[in-house]
Amino acid sequence: MSELINNREYRQEILKEVIRELHAGKTVEEVKTKFGEAIEGVSPSEISAMEQQLVKEGLPIEEIQNLCDVHAAVFKGSIEEIHHPEEVPGHPIYTLRKENDAIQEYILENINPHLDKFIKKDNEDNINNLIEDINLLWDIDKHYSRKENLIFPYLEKYNITAPPKVMWGVDDDIRALLKDIKLMLKDYRGNKDEVDEKIKHAIHQIEEMIFKEESILFPMALETLTEDEWIEIYDESDEIGYALISPDTRWKLKRINIDKKEENDPMKDGYVKFETGVLSSKEINQILNAIPGDMTFIDKNDIVKYFSQDENRIFPRTKAVIGRSVQNCHPPASVHIVEEILNDFKSGKKDNEDFWIKMGDLYVLIRYFAIRDENGEYLGTLEFTQNIAPIKALEGEKRLLSK
Known part of the structure; x- marks a missing residue:
C-alpha cells in the first residue's frame, strides 16, 4: 500500500513540475516527454489535488488560471475517466452535460455560419444575426451560476477549493468577452477583423471550459458529493435557471429523503422575544422576505x-x-x-x-x-x-x- 501512495505522490510531483515548466515558458511539445511518464491512471481527483497543492505552496489562483488553456491542452485525451457512473435523466450533472451539448450545437449551427456570413459581408442583417446569437449565448451565465452557486460550495466543504476558484475566474473571463462582443456589434465601426478574432476567442474559451467541466469537474463532483447533497442541488437549480434547454425529465430519486426539512426549522412554531416585541419565527421570516x-x-x-x-x-x-x-x-x-x-x-x-x-x-x-x-x-x-x-x-x- 505504501508503494502505491509513494507512486501517487511521485506522479503528482511530476505533474506539478509540468505545470511549473509551462508557467516558466516551455511549450507543450517541450514537456510532453515528462508528462508521458505521469499520465497513466491520472484521475480528476489527482489533478484537483495537484492544483490544491500548488495553491498551498503559494502559486496565486490567477497564475493557475493563466495556465488553464495550456493545462487543458496537455491533459486533453489523457485523463482516464474511471469515475463515470451511469447518467440518469434529470440528475444535475446530466442536465449540465445536456446544456454543454446544446451550447456546442448552437455554436456549430448558428454562430459559426453567421460569423462566416459577417466576414464575407458586414451588413446590418449579418450584424443583427450575431447580436441575436450572442444574446442567446449569454444564457451560458445560468449554467455557470448553477455550477458556482450550487456545486462549488459542496466541493469546498470537502476542502476542494483550487479547481472551483480557477474555473470561476475563467467563467468570468468568458462573461466579460461576451459583453465586449455585444458592445462591439451594437457600436460596430467597421472593425471586422477585431470582432472576428474576439468571437473566435470566446468560442475557444467556452469549448475549453466544456472540456474542463466534462473531464475534471463533473467526475470529481460525482465521486465526492453524497446523494443528499445532489438532492439539495437539484431542488435549488430551478431558482437560477438553465442555459438553452430546460430539463424535460424529473430526476427519479433512488429514495425519498423522509426527514427532509420538516422541515429543518429549529424554531418551528417558536417565538423570539425582542426589546420591542415578540414575533413568531414564521412572522420574522415573512417580514424579512417582504x-x-x-x-x-x-x-x-x-x-x-x-x-x-x-x-x-x-x-x-x-x-x-x-x-x-x-x-x-x-x-x-x-x-x-x-x-x-x-x-x-x-x-x-x-x-x-x-x-x-x-x-x-x-x-x-x-x-x-x-x-x-x-x-x-x-x-x-x-x-x-x-x-x-x-x-x-x-x-x-x-x-x-x-x-
Missing part, C-alpha cells in the same frame, strides 16, 4: 449565516451558500474588495460602505453595514441590495391611495 431588497448576513468569522428570499432577488442565492466562507462566494478577481470591506468593519475604521451599478433597466444600490453589539463588538456584516430605479424616477407628490 422588505423590498436582498439581505445577506455574514457572521464575525466571514461565514454566510442567512439570506432573505425576496421574489425579485437581484443576485442569485441558493441554500448551498449557507455555511460557506464569503470569500468563496465571489469571483477571485473581486475577493480583495470583500476582504478590504470586512477588515475595515472589523477594525472599526468604517461602519458602512455603498456601491451603485447599472444592470440593464436596473439601477442597483449595494450597501454593506457593520453589525455590532451594545459594546461595539463586531458581530458580522449585513449586505442589502435594492433596485432604486423606481425611487429615482419619483417626481412631485403622491397623497392619494392607488386604485
Whole structure:
C-alpha cells in the first residue's frame, strides 16, 4: 500500500513540475516527454489535488488560471475517466452535460455560419444575426451560476477549493468577452477583423471550459458529493435557471429523503422575544422576505449565516451558500474588495460602505453595514441590495391611495 501512495505522490510531483515548466515558458511539445511518464491512471481527483497543492505552496489562483488553456491542452485525451457512473435523466450533472451539448450545437449551427456570413459581408442583417446569437449565448451565465452557486460550495466543504476558484475566474473571463462582443456589434465601426478574432476567442474559451467541466469537474463532483447533497442541488437549480434547454425529465430519486426539512426549522412554531416585541419565527421570516431588497448576513468569522428570499432577488442565492466562507462566494478577481470591506468593519475604521451599478433597466444600490453589539463588538456584516430605479424616477407628490 505504501508503494502505491509513494507512486501517487511521485506522479503528482511530476505533474506539478509540468505545470511549473509551462508557467516558466516551455511549450507543450517541450514537456510532453515528462508528462508521458505521469499520465497513466491520472484521475480528476489527482489533478484537483495537484492544483490544491500548488495553491498551498503559494502559486496565486490567477497564475493557475493563466495556465488553464495550456493545462487543458496537455491533459486533453489523457485523463482516464474511471469515475463515470451511469447518467440518469434529470440528475444535475446530466442536465449540465445536456446544456454543454446544446451550447456546442448552437455554436456549430448558428454562430459559426453567421460569423462566416459577417466576414464575407458586414451588413446590418449579418450584424443583427450575431447580436441575436450572442444574446442567446449569454444564457451560458445560468449554467455557470448553477455550477458556482450550487456545486462549488459542496466541493469546498470537502476542502476542494483550487479547481472551483480557477474555473470561476475563467467563467468570468468568458462573461466579460461576451459583453465586449455585444458592445462591439451594437457600436460596430467597421472593425471586422477585431470582432472576428474576439468571437473566435470566446468560442475557444467556452469549448475549453466544456472540456474542463466534462473531464475534471463533473467526475470529481460525482465521486465526492453524497446523494443528499445532489438532492439539495437539484431542488435549488430551478431558482437560477438553465442555459438553452430546460430539463424535460424529473430526476427519479433512488429514495425519498423522509426527514427532509420538516422541515429543518429549529424554531418551528417558536417565538423570539425582542426589546420591542415578540414575533413568531414564521412572522420574522415573512417580514424579512417582504422588505423590498436582498439581505445577506455574514457572521464575525466571514461565514454566510442567512439570506432573505425576496421574489425579485437581484443576485442569485441558493441554500448551498449557507455555511460557506464569503470569500468563496465571489469571483477571485473581486475577493480583495470583500476582504478590504470586512477588515475595515472589523477594525472599526468604517461602519458602512455603498456601491451603485447599472444592470440593464436596473439601477442597483449595494450597501454593506457593520453589525455590532451594545459594546461595539463586531458581530458580522449585513449586505442589502435594492433596485432604486423606481425611487429615482419619483417626481412631485403622491397623497392619494392607488386604485
